[in-house]
Amino acid sequence: MVLNDLVKVPDEQRDHQWEIDFFMAITSGKVKLMLDAPQQGPDGWPYMLTETSSDASEPANKIMQWAALKGVGLAVNPQKNYPDYVFTYGMLWHFKETGLFYRTADEAPVGVVELEQGQALHAGDASPQYLPAYVRNIIKEFFRDQAVLRPRILVMSQDRKNYDLAFSLESLGNPPQTEHQGIAEALSWFLPPHYSIVLVSEMGLPKFYDL
Incomplete structure (x- = not known):
């Protein structure tokens, strides 16, 4: 049609x-x-x-x-x-x-990741395929407007199939938990609907990377 x-x-x-x-x-x-x-x-x-x-x-x-x-x-x-x-x-x-607007119609969860002790975690910087350089710059501009000058991220997975894009709470100025959902929802506009966004503390996790 x-x-x-x-x-x-x-x-x-x-x-x-x-x-x-x-x-x-x-x-x-x-x-x-x-x-x-x-x-x-x-x-x-x-x-x-x-x-x-x-x-x-x-x-x-x-x-x-x-x-x-x-x-x-x-x-x-x-x-x-x-x-x-x-x-x-x-x-x-x-x-x-x-060539795709999103991968699946399912809304990816936005929220908290809890790791069991001893659970394996695959983690690293976002690849250019996952987050192109021009997209990183546009998200950085958004953070600059919020007076966040050096946001840090980590892409992590427990099964190497489903990946979470984690934003460091410390780099965002440790906003109160009541604001976490609103921040994640704002960030979701910059990302495809199937991306999973989490806000986490860097403590106990692998090294985070400058956005």
Whole structure:
């Protein structure tokens, strides 16, 4: 189906297959830029605002590639009561790198990791495939705006299948536990939906790395 047909499907009929069809259609389709510059969305993050129409001439893929390098999301038809789709920044850079907006529909857990004593842990710095240099810089800029100058990270896994991106609590200034969930949710906008984010103390863990 073409993009203009898909956005006419009633909301209650939009299932997982609709989402797959929409992803396919928008990567090869055209949209119209509503404004030349990113705009702040209701969630506080910057988005390029686009609309679908029969006379749309801008390749959506080109806009998404640009947004991936700039730390910007993409909203499709935000003039509706509910936009037809909102792509977070994490979805766009993951698409740029892999051709996929996310790996699975399951929401990765965000929260606390508890290690049993003696449990093996595989850990190291984030590879460029896992976290490209330009993405690291954009997340660093976000932290700089929060007066966090040297955030530290560690990618760790207990089974070498599922990886957690851990942020050092010490490097974030040891925020109170009541703020941990909000920080993790903010960071999740910068990362694909299937990434697991945790905030942990560096004590007892392998060496953390500057973001």
